[in-house]
Amino acid sequence: MTVEEQIRDIVARITRVDKSIITRESTFKDIKADSLDVVQALVAVEELFEIEIPDEEAQNFQNFGDFVSYVENKVAQTEKV
Amino acid sequence: MSLEGKLALVTGGGRGIGKAIALKLASQGADVIVNFFRHRDTAQETAGEIEALGVKAETVRANVGDPAKIDEMFDTISTKFGRLDIFISNAASGVGRPITELDVKAWEWTMDINARALLLCSQRAAKLMSGRGGKIVSISSLGSSFVLPNYTLVGVSKAALEALTRYLAIEFASQNICVNAVAASAVETEALKFYFKEGMAQEGHHLTPAGRMVAPEDVANVVSFLCSEEALMIRGQTIVVDGGTSVGLLALAGKGG
Numbered sequence: 001m002t003v004e005e006q007i008r009d010i011v012a013r014i015t016r017v018d019k020s021i022i023t024r025e026s027t028f029k030d031i032k033a034d035s036l037d038v039v040q041a042l043v044a045v046e047e048l049f050e051i052e053i054p055d056e057e058a059q060n061f062q063n064f065g066d067f068v069s070y071v072e073n074k075v076a077q078t079e080k081v
Numbered sequence: 082m083s084l085e086g087k088l089a090l091v092t093g094g095g096r097g098i099g100k101a102i103a104l105k106l107a108s109q110g111a112d113v114i115v116n117f118f119r120h121r122d123t124a125q126e127t128a129g130e131i132e133a134l135g136v137k138a139e140t141v142r143a144n145v146g147d148p149a150k151i152d153e154m155f156d157t158i159s160t161k162f163g164r165l166d167i168f169i170s171n172a173a174s175g176v177g178r179p180i181t182e183l184d185v186k187a188w189e190w191t192m193d194i195n196a197r198a199l200l201l202c203s204q205r206a207a208k209l210m211s212g213r214g215g216k217i218v219s220i221s222s223l224g225s226s227f228v229l230p231n232y233t234l235v236g237v238s239k240a241a242l243e244a245l246t247r248y249l250a251i252e253f254a255s256q257n258i259c260v261n262a263v264a265a266s267a268v269e270t271e272a273l274k275f276y277f278k279e280g281m282a283q284e285g286h287h288l289t290p291a292g293r294m295v296a297p298e299d300v301a302n303v304v305s306f307l308c309s310e311e312a313l314m315i316r317g318q319t320i321v322v323d324g325g326t327s328v329g330l331l332a333l334a335g336k337g338g
Contacts, residue, residue, distance in 0.1 A: 036176055036190055039119070043144060052142070055119040 004068045010044045024065030083309045085110030092116040092145050093172030095124030101297030105305045112137040118144045145172045145198035155205035165209035167308050170199045170219040175235035195238035203249050214257030216308040219246050221264035243319045250317030261307045265300045266323035291324030
């Protein structure tokens with residue numbers, strides 16, 4: 001599974017939406033994620049990939065694609081180290 | 082400096098009330114471990130401000146809503162220091178919604194972070210205080226006793242926290258561990274902005290007989306006192322820091338009309 005697929009699974013599980021409706025362009029509002037859903041998704045993703053996503057960074061995510069790109073970059077950095 | 086040589090852990094110590102407490106304890110000579118979860122940068126800034134006061138500071142990341150993370154945090158403290166003198170249970174979260182919109186997930190999230198964390202952290206803290214005594218202070222809010230708009234979950238979790246504080250105080254009394262709570266009215270912090278958006282601050286001024294809203298430092302001053310030897314005979318109490326808001330409600334209502 002790619003990073004994107006893994007994150008999509010997590011977001012779908014937490015927000016209880018069908019993962020087929022989550023695209024890279026989806027906003028958290030589109031998938032009816034409230035602030036608690038967002039925090040829980042961030043925490044679950046952090047634990048899965050063993051990375052840290054500070055709120056200061058997460059606030060800049062405009063959509064699901066931004067979230068995925070951020071995690072992909074972080075994972076790539078971690079692998080280099 | 083009354084807390085010289087003491088080691089304190091403040092959960093959620095990077096910002097808001099927790100930061101004010103961390104700095105106050107540091108100003109009294111205590112070394113401070115700042116726990117944070119979502120805001121590493123602010124926690125590190127706070128640690129820098131603590132060190133500028135001439136004491137040691139550490140930061141440790143942990144979601145206190147997760148028992149495994151609490152264990153990891155205390156394992157780290159145990160290995161590194163092997164002791165703890167002061168534990169401040171300040172980290173809090175919550176879901177501000179009307180009762181009809183509350184679900185199990187929101188209940189568990191709020192209760193785990195605001196109430197269960199005090200139990201699990203105190204169990205571990207007491208072990209590190211064993212044989213030396215210590216101080217535990219939990220941070221509550223007026224919402225434990227009074228109804229605030231959309232505050233159900235946090236209010237209920239704070240009521241649990243205050244009750245737990247009483248039980249901890251009695252069970253730990255023989256180990257010379259003092260346990261108390263401080264309940265503040267609305268304090269001007271980022272969390273307040275998060276829960277209530279704008280307007281609350283202005284209303285807060287109006288509702289406070291003391292003439293201004295409670296500041297983080299007001300809470301920190303009382304916490305610091307409860308951590309001092311002068312407060313040794315205060316056990317299991319919730320000290321209200323609200324500028325008179327709670328006892329002045331009827332007088333204010335009369336004034337309003």
